[in-house]
Structures are given as structure tokens and as C-alpha cells.
Amino acid sequence: xxxxxxxxxxxxxxxxxxxxxxxxxxxxxxxxxxxxxxxxxxxxxxxxxxxxxxxxxxxxxxxxxxxxxxxxxxxxxxxxxxxxxxxxxxxxxxxxxxxxxxxxxxxxxxxxxxxxxxxxxxxxxxxxxxxxxxxxxxxxxxxxxxxxxxxxxxxxxxxxxxxxxxxxxxxxxxxxxxxxxxxxxxxxxxxxxxxxxxxxxxxxxxxxxxxxxxxxxxxxxxxxxxxxxxxxxxxxxxxxxxxxxxxxxxxxxxxxxxxxxxxxxxxxxxxxxxxxxxxxxxxxxxxxxxxxxxxxxxxxxxxxxxxxxxxxxxxxxxxxxxxxxxxxxxxxxxxxxxxxxxxxxxxxxxxxxxxxxxxxxxxxxxxxxxxxxxxxxxxxxxxxxxxxxxxxxxxxxxxxxxxxxxxxxxxxxxxxxxxxxxxxxxxxxxxxxxxxxxxxxxxxxxxxxxxxxxxxxxxxxxxxxxxxxxxxxxxx
Amino acid sequence: xxxxxxxxxxxxxxxxxxxxxxxxxxxxxxxxxxxxxxxxxxxxxxxxxxxxxxxxxxxxxxxxxxxxxxxxxxxxxxxxxxxxxxxxxxxxxxxxxxxxxxxxxxxxxxxxxxxxxxxxxxxxxxxxxxxxxxxxxxxxxxxxxxxxxxxxxxxxxxxxxxxxxxxxxxxxxxxxxxxxxxxxxxxxxxxxxxxxxxxxxxxxxxxxxxxxxxxxxxxxxxxxxxxxxxxxxxxxxxxxxxxxxxxxxxxxxxxxxxxxxxxxxxxxxxxxxxxxxxxxxxxxxxxxxxxxxxxxxxxxxxxxxxxxxxxxxxxxxxxxxxxxxxxxxxxxxxxxxxxxxxxxxxxxxxxxxxxxxxxxxxxxxxxxxxxxxxxxxxxxxxxxxxxxxxxxxxxxxxxxxxxxxxxxxxxxxxxxxxxxxxxxxxxxxxxxxxxxxxxxxxxxxxxxxxxxxxxxxxxxxxxxxxxxxxxxxxxx
Numbered sequence: 001x002x003x004x005x006x007x008x009x010x011x012x013x014x015x016x017x018x019x020x021x022x023x024x025x026x027x028x029x030x031x032x033x034x035x036x037x038x039x040x041x042x043x044x045x046x047x048x049x050x051x052x053x054x055x056x057x058x059x060x061x062x063x064x065x066x067x068x069x070x071x072x073x074x075x076x077x078x079x080x081x082x083x084x085x086x087x088x089x090x091x092x093x094x095x096x097x098x099x100x101x102x103x104x105x106x107x108x109x110x111x112x113x114x115x116x117x118x119x120x121x122x123x124x125x126x127x128x129x130x131x132x133x134x135x136x137x138x139x140x141x142x143x144x145x146x147x148x149x150x151x152x153x154x155x156x157x158x159x160x161x162x163x164x165x166x167x168x169x170x171x172x173x174x175x176x177x178x179x180x181x182x183x184x185x186x187x188x189x190x191x192x193x194x195x196x197x198x199x200x201x202x203x204x205x206x207x208x209x210x211x212x213x214x215x216x217x218x219x220x221x222x223x224x225x226x227x228x229x230x231x232x233x234x235x236x237x238x239x240x241x242x243x244x245x246x247x248x249x250x251x252x253x254x255x256x257x258x259x260x261x262x263x264x265x266x267x268x269x270x271x272x273x274x275x276x277x278x279x280x281x282x283x284x285x286x287x288x289x290x291x292x293x294x295x296x297x298x299x300x301x302x303x304x305x306x307x308x309x310x311x312x313x314x315x316x317x318x319x320x321x322x323x324x325x326x327x328x329x330x331x332x333x334x335x336x337x338x339x340x341x342x343x344x345x346x347x348x349x350x351x352x353x354x355x356x357x358x359x360x361x362x363x364x365x366x367x368x369x370x371x372x373x374x375x376x377x378x379x380x381x382x383x384x385x386x387x388x389x390x391x392x393x394x395x396x397x398x399x400x401x402x403x404x405x406x407x408x409x410x411x412x413x414x415x416x417x418x419x420x421x422x423x424x425x426x427x428x429x430x431x432x433x434x435x436x437x438x439x440x441x442x443x444x445x446x447x448x449x450x451x452x453x454x455x456x457x458x459x460x461x462x463x464x465x466x467x468x469x470x471x472x473x474x475x476x
Numbered sequence: 477x478x479x480x481x482x483x484x485x486x487x488x489x490x491x492x493x494x495x496x497x498x499x500x501x502x503x504x505x506x507x508x509x510x511x512x513x514x515x516x517x518x519x520x521x522x523x524x525x526x527x528x529x530x531x532x533x534x535x536x537x538x539x540x541x542x543x544x545x546x547x548x549x550x551x552x553x554x555x556x557x558x559x560x561x562x563x564x565x566x567x568x569x570x571x572x573x574x575x576x577x578x579x580x581x582x583x584x585x586x587x588x589x590x591x592x593x594x595x596x597x598x599x600x601x602x603x604x605x606x607x608x609x610x611x612x613x614x615x616x617x618x619x620x621x622x623x624x625x626x627x628x629x630x631x632x633x634x635x636x637x638x639x640x641x642x643x644x645x646x647x648x649x650x651x652x653x654x655x656x657x658x659x660x661x662x663x664x665x666x667x668x669x670x671x672x673x674x675x676x677x678x679x680x681x682x683x684x685x686x687x688x689x690x691x692x693x694x695x696x697x698x699x700x701x702x703x704x705x706x707x708x709x710x711x712x713x714x715x716x717x718x719x720x721x722x723x724x725x726x727x728x729x730x731x732x733x734x735x736x737x738x739x740x741x742x743x744x745x746x747x748x749x750x751x752x753x754x755x756x757x758x759x760x761x762x763x764x765x766x767x768x769x770x771x772x773x774x775x776x777x778x779x780x781x782x783x784x785x786x787x788x789x790x791x792x793x794x795x796x797x798x799x800x801x802x803x804x805x806x807x808x809x810x811x812x813x814x815x816x817x818x819x820x821x822x823x824x825x826x827x828x829x830x831x832x833x834x835x836x837x838x839x840x841x842x843x844x845x846x847x848x849x850x851x852x853x854x855x856x857x858x859x860x861x862x863x864x865x866x867x868x869x870x871x872x873x874x875x876x877x878x879x880x881x882x883x884x885x886x887x888x889x890x891x892x893x894x895x896x897x898x899x900x901x902x903x904x905x906x907x908x909x910x911x912x913x914x915x916x917x918x919x920x921x922x923x924x925x926x927x928x929x930x931x932x933x934x935x936x937x938x939x940x941x942x943x944x945x946x947x948x949x950x951x952x
Contacts, residue, residue, distance in 0.1 A: 280756030288834030300859025358764030383776025
């Protein structure tokens with residue numbers, strides 16, 4: 001990369017149009033419609049002009065609804081630098097298809113422009129053959145960085161980190177630290193907050209905020225002014241733990257070391273933002289029984305394929321409720337009104353199950369709930385269920401008394417309701433905590449499992465109590 | 477603050493113990509137990525030593541389960557600087573009670589140490605009388621900053637921003653920019669990434685990364701090297717839009733301007749991390765029918781009070797299902813097996829409702845779904861429901877045929893299932909999109925409303941079709 005290019009970048013960077021964040025949906029849509037029109041006209045010049053006018057972040061959001069061919073048409077003529085930024089943002093799943101429509105050498109040029117962590121994400125998403133070809137076409141330095149980063153699990157600190165960091169030997173001075181900065185591009189420099197201090201074997205010893213480089217004399221020895229023992233994480237730490245670490249210590253950037261303490265990368269808060277958002281989407285998806293992959297997916301067939309196993313699992317569980325009801329066939333024959341309240345029992349059990357399990361699943365993710373205080377949490381939920389259960393029991397007693405006019409049925413219903421809500425609270429709290437202790441992600445199994453268990457146990461309690469107390473077995 | 481203090485801070489900051497992020501729960505619990513033991517012994521010296529040993533971020537997490545009196549005992553003897561960091565992190569709801577146990581002047585000293593945005597959050601949570609007393613005891617400069625920040629809605633850019641930023645006049649040079657940095661503390665400097673360029677009326681004109689201050693000569697005019705037209709947000713922009721803006725443009729920090737374009741603050745990515753996490757917790761909570769306030773809440777009574785309205789709302793809706801079933805009393809009398817499948821219908825409608833509405837609610841939050849492509853999203857969900865509905869319909873047909881042995885009932889059940897799932901998909905997609913268009917947060921009303929509507933309509937379809945097609949009205 002030449003200095004020429006570097007200057008060009010700096011001045012170009014801020015002439016782009018950035019959409020007004022207070023009216024984002026409407027502004028994005030207006031641009032989307034312009035792209036749609038130019039695509040219909042196959043007007044490649046207008047497409048290029050429009051794509052160049054927008055900031056890469058906005059552009060990647062605006063073109064999200066287009067399919068791969070349309071996206072390729074829009075991006076094909078974009079120059080390497082904005083294209084690199086757009087590719088870092090767009091949906092990784094369609095990259096392989098998109099790259100099949102572009103020239104390998106062009107792609108390699110574009111990927112060289114990307115920050116090393118984003119370049120690695122992109123290449124990691126490609127099919128092996130395609131990835132190898134692109135790597136081969138890249139320049140040596142960038143290829144080595146990406147090849148190194150590719151060896152780490154994408155969901156760990158190693159998968160989040162980039163190679164764009166400046167270092168200075170502990171024996172050096174402030175001037176040396178500033179000198180190391182000169183080897184970076186303007187884009188990379190804008191992202192830097194610290195210079196890291198290392199010993200002769202690259203072990204992380206300290207850090208210097210850029211401001212302390214500015215406010216000390218060039219000949220000041222690093223050892224006298226550096227911050228010692230800076231915070232760091234190891235390369236194999238799970239990304240969720242990395243995110244918690246950023247939030248606990250209010251970090252903006254963080255060095256990453258390997259098992260031997262050697263500095264191997266740095267993570268910045270903007271990458272962690274994506275982790276926090278993705279992990280939350282994952283929690284919601286699992287609780288709701290959908291897959292993360294279906295966000296942004298257009299094909300009903302693929303969505304159906306990803307949801308069907310979950311629905312079938314629920315259906316298998318529901319065979320239990322059918323069998324419970326069939327078991328109490330005689331009771332229902334003797335008192336059809338019994339069946340009127342089956343949905344009420346089920347829906348209350350369901351509500352309590354969702355409330356309690358969501359609080360545990362989210363609480364475990366944010367650190368509000370932990371294994372060592374689970375008895376406390378369980379007691380809180382049992383207490384809550386006793387209070388809300390009593391209130392709801394009184395209400396359904398009145399309801400049943402008014403609608404059916406039988407106080408004995410109303411009493412059984414009220415008692416059942418309290419027991420059912422208590423059971424739902426214990427299952428909704430206990431099952432995810434148990435799964436967490438067993439090392440299983442509680443969000444995965446919580447939704448369907450708890451709901452089905454609550455339905456079956458709820459109906460057993462209700463119909464069992466009614467049959468027993470109202471004398472409905474045989475001929476009542 | 478003296479230079480002495482400043483140096484002390486720098487060197488002290490990194491002698492604290494930071495807990496291992498890969499074994500966090502267990503390490504935190506071990507410390508929690510030590511605090512528990514010292515509290516039981518009322519050993520204030522040991523408490524102080526232990527509190528000082530830990531990093532403020534870890535300390536605030538570890539002491540979260542303690543009540544206000546215990547927390548006050550632990551924090552009372554901590555010196556101002558770590559205490560300021562701990563208070564910035566701990567649960568704001570208990571601050572008023574905590575401060576009632578501490579000395580006003582001490583609190584004021586501690587709050588002066590905090591970054592201005594955190595100090596504002598703390599003071600904003602207090603009762604008015606208490607807040608006024610503390611503000612009066614603070615030094616003029618910090619008081620003015622906090623008083624200014626208090627006027628902004630906490631959930632806007634103004635509520636997130638701090639006053640710790642350096643500026644340089646556009647007519648100045650690099651040396652002037654470096655000069656402005658000298659008025660900040662070491663802590664504040666470590667957080668800085670840019671110097672902002674303003675005109676004579678403080679209007680934001682540009683920014684300079686610290687690296688460009690390092691790599692240019694002091695006499696270089698700002699105007700020649702600054703980045704023009706930097707990204708910014710206005711002070712009243714909603715915090716969710718601020719978070720999206722950070723993510724779209726991969727930002728680390730961002731200037732905030734008032735309506736007239738005057739620079740009034742800056743937001744850093746670590747504050748945005750908390751917003752993203754909180755907004756996700758809010759979405760999950762609303763979908764599940766719990767309140768955000770109950771995370772970390774210990775009292776069953778308060779939890780019950782916050783959940784009961786939601787449960788009662790669900791119960792009122794369930795009166796509809798009772799009435800539907802009573803309406804079809806004769807049909808059920810004629811064919812009790814009809815009631816066996818009520819839970820299956822309800823649970824499938826519920827599952828589809830939760831799947832579709834969660835995808836919309838989360839998609840709207842992350843920008844995957846928007847109003848302008850809602851017909852596309854609705855079509856996707858209808859297509860999915862037709863595919864999964866057909867598959868599930870075939871399964872329940874077989875199930876009913878095997879369990880009850882009546883093919884006509886099995887056929888009605890299968891047909892109903894398809895229709896019910898189709899309706900649930902349309903309601904689960906359409907209702908949150910409609911709420912969003914009306915400007916209502918779709919997460920609030922989605923959970924209970926859709927589930928109840930699905931239950932009622934589902935039973936109407938199933939029992940109505942059965943009564944009609946199986947001739948169950950009157951004497952079948």
C-alpha cells in the first residue's frame with residue numbers, strides 16, 4: 001500500500017453520506033428503492049455512484065434484502081476500500097455465492113484491505129477450495145496473519161482478536177513506541193488506543209495509553225512510565241466470557257496472550273458489541289425454539305426445515321397430554337365441564353414456566369444468577385409461585401363457580417391451579433439450573449422440555465384431583 | 477486533585493487482583509464466602525483488606541448478593557478511588573439506602589472521582605433531597621458537569637455521554653491539541669481516543685485520532701490534517717439508535733452535539749455494551765412476561781407483584797377459551813375424544829406463535845426485520861407455516877387415528893392443525909409488526925396477547941370444524 005492511497009483514504013472516508021440515525025428505517029428504505037430501480041434498469045453506472053455515495057456501514061444494511069446476484073451487481077464496481085468495509089458487515093452466509101461471481105484476484109485485494117479479524121471471519125466462512133485460492137492470491141503479510149488467526153475457534157478470544165497492535169520493548173523509550181506506530185495505515189491507527197510493552201520473547205509486561213506517549217518526552221524510558229500487569233485474556237477464552245470481562249472492567253480494548261503469556265492479538269469493544277448482540281439473539285432464539293441461522297433467511301423451505309424438529313419434539317411430548325386425557329375419559333364423560341378448564345391450567349403452567357425459565361436463562365447469561373446461590377433463587381421462585389398461585393387460584397375459583405355453578409369443581413380447580421403453578425415454577429427454575437450445572441447451555445433445552453413437562457404434570461394434577469375428590473371414576 | 481494522587485492511582489490501579497475469567501463463577505463464590513465469614517465476625521479490617529485486594533469490577537459483582545447493610549459495611553472503609561469505580565457498577569436501586577448509611581461529604585468526594593456519565597447515573601437514581609445535598613457538597617466543576625448531564629433523558633445519547641473530552645480550535649495546531657490533554661487526570665486520559673476540532677462557537681468540525689497527534693509535528697495546523705465531518709449523534713437520540721449506530725459503523729467512541737451542532741459530550745463503546753445487554757434483557761423479559769426490575773430482586777413479594785398483572789391478563793384472556801369450550805359442550809358430550817386433542821392444538825398454536833413473534837421482535841431490534849419489507853417477512857412465515865403445518869397435520873392425523881381409531885376425527889384434527897398453525901403464524905408475525913408501525917414497543921404486548929388470541933381462535937377452528945363435519949351438534 002502506498003502513501004498515496006493512505007491519504008486518499010483519509011480524505012475520502014468522511015465525504016460519504018451517513019444516514020440520519022433518528023430516521024433510519026425510512027432513509028434506508030428510500031435508498032433501497034433507488035437501488036431496486038437501478039437494478040431493474042441494469043444501470044451499472046448509477047449503481048456504482050449510489051453505492052459509493054453511502055457509508056459502508058449503511059450500504060451493507062440497505063442492500064441486505066437483495067439476493068446474491070443483485071448484491072454482486074451492486075458491489076462489483078465498488079473500489080477495494082469501501083468494498084472491504086461492506087464485506088466485513090454483510091451476512092457471511094452469502095459470501096461464498098457472492099465471491100463465485102467476482103474475480104479471485106480482486107477479492108484477494110479487497111480482503112487485504114480488511115482488518116485482520118474481519119478478513120479471517122470472511123475467509124473462515126468460505127468453502128475450503130475457495131478459501132485456499134483467495135489466500136494464495138493475497139500478499140504474504142496479510143496471508144500469514146489470516147492463516148494464524150484461522151487456527152482459533154471463531155467463538156473464542158482468538159477468533160475475535162486482530163493483529164493490528166503496536167508494541168515496544170520494555171528496554172525502549174517513548175520515542176521507540178511512537179516509531180512502531182509509523183508502520184500502520186491511517187485506518188488501523190485510528191483504531192489504536194494503547195501501545196503494548198513486551199520483553200524479548202514477546203511476553204506482555206505492560207501498556208501505554210497513547211496519551212502518555214503524547215505527554216512524556218521521547219527519551220523517557222518505557223519502564224518508568226508504563227502501566228504494569230495490564231488486564232488481558234488468554235486466546236482460548238470463550239467469547240461470552242470475553243464480553244463479560246469487557247463489561248465488568250469497562251474496557252475499550254484488551255490484549256490477548258497465548259498459553260505462554262506471549263502477546264498474540266488485541267480485541268476492541270466494537271467486536272464485543274457484536275458478540276453481546278449475537279449472544280442475546282441466540283438466547284431468545286433458543287427460548288423460542290428457532291435457530292439463529294433463520295434471521296435474515298428468505299427461504300420458507302429452509303426456515304421450515306430448521307423449525308420442524310422443534311415442533312415435532314413438542315408434538316411427541318404432547319402425546320403425553322393426549323394419553324393423560326384419554327386416561328381420564330370416564331371422568332370427562334361424567335363431567336364435561338371438567339374439560340372447559342383444560343386450557344386455563346395449561347396456559348397458566350405455560351406462563352409460569354416461561355417467566356421462571358427466562359429469568360434463569362437470561363440471569364445466567366448476564367451474571368445475575370449463579371450456581372452458588374441457586375437455592376436462594378429457587379426459594380424466591382417458590383415464594384413467588386405461592387403468592388401468585390394463591391391469587392390466581394382465588395380468581396379461577398370465582399370464575400368456575402360463576403360459569404359452571406359447581407363449587408366443588410371450582411374448589412378442585414383452584415387447588416389444582418396452585419399446585420400446577422408451584423410445579424411449573426420449580427421445573428422452570430430447576431431444569432435450566434440443572435442443565436447449567438451439567439455444562440449444557442440451558443437455553444437449548446429449556447423451552448420445549450419445560451413446557452411439555454408442565455402440560456403433562458398440570459393435567460395429571462388437575463384431572464387426578466378432580467377424579468379423586470369429585471368421585472368421577474366409574475359412574476358418578 | 478493533585479499530581480501526587482494521580483501518580484498513586486496509576487501505579488495502584490494494576491496491583492489489584494483480577495479474577496480469572498475462565499473460572500469466574502467459582503472464583504467469585506470463593507471471595508463471596510470470605511466476605512460472608514468476615515461479615516459474620518464483624519471483622520472490619522479484614523473486610524477492608526479483602527475489598528481493596530480485588531479489582532472494582534470484580535468486587536461489585538462479588539458483593540451483589542449481599543443486602544444494603546452488609547454492602548455498606550464492606551464499602552465503608554474503602555478509599556475514594558476504588559469506591560467510585562464500584563459505585564459505578566453496582567445495582568443502582570440500592571444506592572439511596574446505601575448512601576443513607578454513609579457520610580454526605582464522603583459520598584460527594586467519591587462521586588467527584590467518577591466519570592461524569594456514571595456520576596450522573598448515580599445521582600439520577602437518588603431521591604431528590606439526597607441528590608441535592610450531595611450535589612451541594614461537590615466541587616463546582618464536577619457539580620456543573622453533573623447538573624448539565626442530569627437534564628438529559630437517561631435513555632438518550634445525552635444520558636450516555638460524558639464530559640471527558642479534549643477539544644482544539646480549528647485555527648490551532650497539533651501542539652495546541654496536545655496542550656488541551658494536559659488538563660485531564662490519568663484515568664480520564666486512558667479513555668481518550670480522539671481530540672475534537674471545534675470553531676469559535678464550539679461547533680463540531682472534525683476530529684484527530686491521538687495517533688495523528690503523535691505522528692505529526694507540533695506546529696502542523698489542525699485544519700490541514702484533521703478528519704472533517706466526523707460521525708456524531710444528536711443529544712436526544714434514543715439509546716437503542718445510538719447502539720445501532722455504533723454497530724453499523726464499528727465505532728469505539730462518538731461525539732454528541734446539541735440541536736445547534738455544538739459539541740456537548742462523547743459516548744464510549746463500553747457504555748454502549750451495557751445498553752446492548754440491557755436492551756436484550758428487556759426484549760427477553762417482555763416476551764416472557766416478566767419485568768426487568770426483577771433481575772437481582774430478592775423479595776418474592778415484589779416479584780409476585782410485578783408478575784401478577786401479566787398472569788391476571790392471561791387469565792382474563794383464558795375466559796375466552798372456557799366460553800368456547802362451553803359453547804361446544806354438546807359436541808364434547810357426543811364425542812369425548814374431541815377433548816383429548818385440545819392441548820395438542822393449543823400447544824402447537826403456542827409454539828408457532830412464540831417462534832414467529834420472537835423472530836419479529838428480535839429482528840426489529842437488530843434491524844434484520846423492517847417495516848418496509850413486512851410483506852416479504854409475512855410471506856416467508858406463511859410459506860413456513862404451510863410447510864410445517866402440513867407435516868404436523870399428517871403426524872397428528874396418524875396419531876389420532878392410532879389413539880382414537882376414528883379416521884373422521886383424525887382428518888378434522890389434521891385440517892384444523894394446518895389452519896391453526898397458519899393463523900398463529902399470521903398473528904405472530906402481523907401483530908408485532910402492526911404494533912411497531914403504531915409506535916408501540918412490540919415486545920411489550922406480544923407475548924400474552926398473541927398466545928391468548930391463538931388459543932381462542934385455535935379452539936374455535938378445531939371444535940367448529942369437528943362439530944360441522946362430524947355432525948356433533950344436537951344428538952350425533
